[in-house]
Amino acid sequence: MTTLSLQALNRATLDRQWLLERHDATALEAIEHLAGMQAQAPLAPYVGLWTRLKDFQPAELVKLLEDRQAVRGSLMRATIHLVSSRDFLAFRPLIQPRLDREIYQNITYGRHRLEGLDMDAVLQAGIDRMTESPATAVQLREHLAKLWPDREPAALAHAVRCLLPTIQIPPRGIWNKGGNPTMTTADLWLNSPITTKPSAEALVLRYLAAYGPATVADAQTWSGLTHLAEIFDRLDLRTYTTPDSNRPLYDLPDIPLPPEDTEPPTRFLPEYDNLLLSHADRTRFxxxxxxxxxxxxxxxxxxxxxxxxxxxxxxxxxxxxxxxxxxxxxxxxxxxxxxxxxxxxxxxxxxxxxxxxxxxxxxxxx
Structure with missing residues (x-):
């Protein structure tokens, strides 16, 4: 295995993240290349795209969101991500185990508050409410509280948000606009169900293309999933190592690494940028x-x-x-x-x- 210095690993990941130079690409191409952008802070992706693209203007992302080519919804690490609509449909079923844990192991809205519930009925009630119109968390809680008055409304609404493929619709996430998060489902907003045969292998390859070289633990940190080692084992990957770690770093076999002595430009990242959240070992930055x-x-x-x-x-x-x-x-x-x-x-x-x-x-x- 080739040994990579910390600086070589740093430059490689900056290159994958389009932070060594601004790229001449569309916002949609960038969002898909990055396999999504953390959007917990609603306007953060605008700065994240500006720092990676030539001539990016906010109106480009606004149009993607309003035209439903891109969406904001619960995905990796059970946090809100900006992704292309097609990636949301493909990624969401793969990330669902992490969202299940968010419900059934969550300290605040954990299983003790949901024991004995007919969860299928709760989710159907959530669908019924969002079919009437997109709903804020308050509106969803009020609707569910009437049906289960002996249960904690916030726990019921949180279950709906995580167990259904929910999307936060505009004006949330629109440049220079605000508003409370308002939810609907992928079926209703995109007129399409989530993918029935998702590919975990494709998800890992997308991760490595944007964040590699990386360990299995890194990919699990990014996604919030577990047991990804078996997925890595099935793929044809290049392997690296670092002087201070026994864990192999995996990468796509056909992506060259930039020279270790490449001088990176100064870059401003927004809050919660995935560059800093997507590795178990963050010492590369x-x-x-x-x-x-x-x-x-x-x-x-x-x-x-x-x-x-x-x-x-x-x-x-x-x-x-x-x-x-x-x-x-x-x-x-x-x-x-x-x-x-x-x-x-x-x-x-x-x-x-x-x-x-x-x-x-x-x-x-x-």
């Missing part, structure tokens, strides 16, 4: 599990700045029609050259997010 003493969950609620391929700072933004302020909080000591590069890309980001406003960049401590 940070020499330590987190770039500071802050918990990972706290870090991910803010945007992340990559400099020279590694996490070096966090960013947040506040804006009005006339003023946008971008706050940058370094997580390690930055050289003058690094700060200049970060500040330059920060101005580009501000021009993208609020082109007609006055821009201000501030630097704070984490």
């Amino acid at each position: 940070s020499p330590t599990p987190t770039p500071t003493s802050l918990p990972l969950q706290t870090l991910l609620t803010k945007g992340t700045i990559l400099h020279n391929g590694y996490t070096k700072a966090l960013w947040t933004q506040s804006k009005s029609k006339t003023q946008t302020t971008l706050q940058i909080a370094p997580t390690t000591k930055l050289s003058h050259q690094a700060w200049q590069s970060i500040e330059s890309e920060a101005h580009n980001l501000l021009t993208f997010t609020n082109p007609n406003a006055t821009h201000t960049i501030t630097r704070t401590d984490t």
